[in-house]
Amino acid sequence: MASSSPENYSDIKTPERCYVDFCLVPVGTASASVANEVAAVQKLLRASGIKHTMHSAGTTVEGTWDQVFTIIGKAHSLVHSSGVVRIQTSMRVGTRTDKTQTAEDKVKRVEDILGSSS
Amino acid sequence: MASSSPENYSDIKTPERCYVDFCLVPVGTASASVANEVAAVQKLLRASGIKHTMHSAGTTVEGTWDQVFTIIGKAHSLVHSSGVVRIQTSMRVGTRTDKTQTAEDKVKRVEDILGSSS
Amino acid sequence: MASSSPENYSDIKTPERCYVDFCLVPVGTASASVANEVAAVQKLLRASGIKHTMHSAGTTVEGTWDQVFTIIGKAHSLVHSSGVVRIQTSMRVGTRTDKTQTAEDKVKRVEDILGSSS
Amino acid sequence: MASSSPENYSDIKTPERCYVDFCLVPVGTASASVANEVAAVQKLLRASGIKHTMHSAGTTVEGTWDQVFTIIGKAHSLVHSSGVVRIQTSMRVGTRTDKTQTAEDKVKRVEDILGSSS
Numbered sequence A, B, C, D: 001m002a003s004s005s006p007e008n009y010s011d012i013k014t015p016e017r018c019y020v021d022f023c024l025v026p027v028g029t030a031s032a033s034v035a036n037e038v039a040a041v042q043k044l045l046r047a048s049g050i051k052h053t054m055h056s057a058g059t060t061v062e063g064t065w066d067q068v069f070t071i072i073g074k075a076h077s078l079v080h081s082s083g084v085v086r087i088q089t090s091m092r093v094g095t096r097t098d099k100t101q102t103a104e105d106k107v108k109r110v111e112d113i114l115g116s117s118s
Helices: A006-011 A035-048 A065-081 A103-117 B006-011 B035-048 B065-081 B103-117 C006-011 C035-048 C065-081 C103-117 D006-011 D035-048 D065-081 D103-117
Strands: A018-027 A051-055 A058-063 A086-096 B018-027 B051-055 B058-063 B086-096 C018-027 C051-055 C058-063 C086-096 D018-027 D051-055 D058-063 D086-096
Touching: A006 C035, A018 A035, A018 A065, A018 D018, A035 A051, A035 A058, A035 A065, A035 B103, A035 C006, A051 B051, A051 B103, A058 A065, A065 A086, A065 C065, A065 C086, A086 B086, A086 C065, A103 B035, A103 B051, B006 D035, B018 B035, B018 B065, B018 C018, B035 B051, B035 B058, B035 B065, B035 D006, B058 B065, B065 B086, B065 D065, B065 D086, B086 D065, C018 C035, C018 C065, C035 C051, C035 C058, C035 C065, C035 D103, C051 D051, C051 D103, C058 C065, C065 C086, C086 D086, C103 D035, C103 D051, D018 D035, D018 D065, D035 D051, D035 D058, D035 D065, D058 D065, D065 D086
Parallel strands: none
Antiparallel strands: A018 A058, A018 A086, A051 A058, A086 C086, B018 B058, B018 B086, B051 B058, B086 D086, C018 C058, C018 C086, C051 C058, D018 D058, D018 D086, D051 D058
């Protein structure tokens, strides 16, 4: 990676495509339930038009790097605006340059292997 | 938490119930595809009888703390046994003592809020 | 959270301050070592001037939401530009509105509690 | 991975060595501070004798798979016993079979690369 000299760092762009699976946890709320906050974030995602899928342990969002992290940043601000003073989010972020693979493609790939081996 | 003196640490048990959402990544394989390793882990989970659900960014497992982490540890060993020398896994782990809530319950709770507000 | 109607989602800004602890894993490289990639990312962080601290399991970055995620996005692109076709990163992200607390403050807070109780 | 037939799954052992970097978050507490809970967990780790290092975004623990996850499970139970009804923990877990590398080794490896290139 010798060619990455400091001079050209400013030319680096963020990835054109990524997926982020995130789980947002409000901290310091009196209630142990987080369903209201999760629902508010789902509404934000729907309104944004970004591709997203909720599962029991998080939500997967797909788009450009900047789109995805801007909408999750807005999700933090939205939940803060409802009175939650602290938020902790865990994320899994994936990028690849060899091919375009959607969330559905990934699951199907594994299911095909499982189907053919049984 | 003043009552937790060192003397009685040995009496503490691991939680009777937890969920773990995990994403296992083989490192140092020549291929960028991880589908074979994910499929092998799915077979292990099926054979174990533990409750689990795969999604595009990971797999959620539910059971006692010891059951869940033993099976994920075996998953690491299984993938190592196929020749992968390094594995990196990210996990989200949840425990609660106020109620028993399954993965399906959590999703339904959010969908109910979304449904009633639209 | 009744006041968050779709109409004003566009007004929501990303947080002014956050910390992100991230661990970037190159996938599909022939080598199990990730030290070269981690070092390249450290150089990028240094050149950027953003506050960051490396530890054995990741690197913690502090700044505005947009600064932090832009630099981590650039880190993905930098590692891709060296020939790595797939990257998987896990992140912990924290925001709070009740006070400004640096990474050092957080550690000191815990050490003070530990010191006063022993 | 054709040799991993269901019949011999029961012979698989959990890894002899791993590191886990974890961040435990109490949910549904009235306070946004988590320092008391973090301190209680540090005391548990100290009393256990397991190798561990705290940083501002988590704690890294090293040992056998079973040792590490048993102590983190006890940490959950300890925090629950103080009245916290819900806990969410994010973890990064690493295992490798090609060599034994401590947390200090990993940081030194990167610093050596950074030092030799500047």
